[in-house]
Amino acid sequence: MAAPNKVLPGFSASLWMQSAATPTALTTANLSVWSGQVATIVGTTANGTGSAGVQVPVEAIPAFGQDDAVANFAVAGSRQSDKIPTQSAPTSMTITAAWNPSDTALLQIRSDAYSGIVDRTFVIAAVDGASTVAYAFNGRVSEFQIDASPNAEAKCTFTIHPRGNQYGWSNT
Amino acid sequence: MKVSEALDVLVSAYGDLDLIARGLPVSASEVANAKVKADTAEAIALELLKKYNPYTAVKETTE
Numbered sequence: 765m766a767a768p769n770k771v772l773p774g775f776s777a778s779l780w781m782q783s784a785a786t787p788t789a790l791t792t793a794n795l796s797v798w799s800g801q802v803a804t805i806v807g808t809t810a811n812g813t814g815s816a817g818v819q820v821p822v823e824a825i826p827a828f829g830q831d832d833a834v835a836n837f838a839v840a841g842s843r844q845s846d847k848i849p850t851q852s853a854p855t856s857m858t859i860t861a862a863w864n865p866s867d868t869a870l871l872q873i874r875s876d877a878y879s880g881i882v883d884r885t886f887v888i889a890a891v892d893g894a895s896t897v898a899y900a901f902n903g904r905v906s907e908f909q910i911d912a913s914p915n916a917e918a919k920c921t922f923t924i925h926p927r928g929n930q931y932g933w934s935n936t
Numbered sequence: 937m938k939v940s941e942a943l944d945v946l947v948s949a950y951g952d953l954d955l956i957a958r959g960l961p962v963s964a965s966e967v968a969n970a971k972v973k974a975d976t977a978e979a980i981a982l983e984l985l986k987k988y989n990p991y992t993a994v995k996e997t998t999e
Binding site: 789791792794796797798799801902927928929930932 | 948952
C-alpha cells in the first residue's frame with residue numbers, strides 16, 4: 765500500500781463509514797485513492813465530500829493494525845529460540861458510542877451486526893487544518909450491544925472486524 | 937496478459953494485491969512504458985506490477 769506523504773503535527777481523528785444500506789465496499793486498490801474514492805466517505809469537516817458517507821459518533825478511535833502472530837522455533841543447544849512472524853489477523857476494533865436510537869450511523873451499524881455479512885468501507889480520518897491522512901479499510905460489524913444502565917448515559921458497543929489485506933492509506 | 941488486463945484484475949480485486957500482482961504474467965517492458973493517471977487505483981496497481989516486474993533497458997554496445 766502507498767504510505768501517506770504527510771506529517772500532521774497535531775490532529776483530531778474521526779471515524780466515517782459508507783452510508784448505503786447495501787454498500788459496495790471499495791476495492792483494495794481504491795482504498796488508497798483519496799480523490800473520488802475515500803474522499804466520498806469522509807465528510808466535509810475532515811476535508812472530504814461526504815457524498816457517500818456518514819460519521820460514526822464514537823467516543824475514541826480504537827487501536828488498529830494487526831495482531832501478533834509468530835511461530836516459535838528452538839534448536840537444541842542454542843541459547844536463544846527464534847520467533848518468525850507468520851500470517852497475522854487484522855486487529856478487531858471494539859468501539860463505544862453514546863447510544864442514540866435516532867442516529868443514522870448507529871442504526872446502520874446495528875443492522876449490519878444483525879446481518880453479519882455486510883462488507884462496508886470504514887475510514888479513520890486524521891485532520892489538521894486542510895490536511896487529512898486517511899486509513900480506509902473494509903470490515904464487518906458484530907457484537908452490537910446496548911448498555912442502558914440507569915446510573916449512566918446509555919451507550920452501545922460494537923466490534924468491527926476488518927477483512928484481511930483490505931486496507932489503504934491516502935491523504936489530501 | 938496485457939498490462940491493461942492486469943490493471944483491471946488488480947483494480948477490481950479485494951484480496952492481497954501483492955500476492956495477486958506477483959502472479960500476473962505481464963511483460964516488464966510493457967509495464968515500464970505504461971502510463972496511468974496519478975492518484976487513481978490504476979496508479980496503485982501499476983506500482984505493484986513494476987515492483988514485481990522490474991525492467992532495465994538493454995543497451996547496445998559496439999566492440
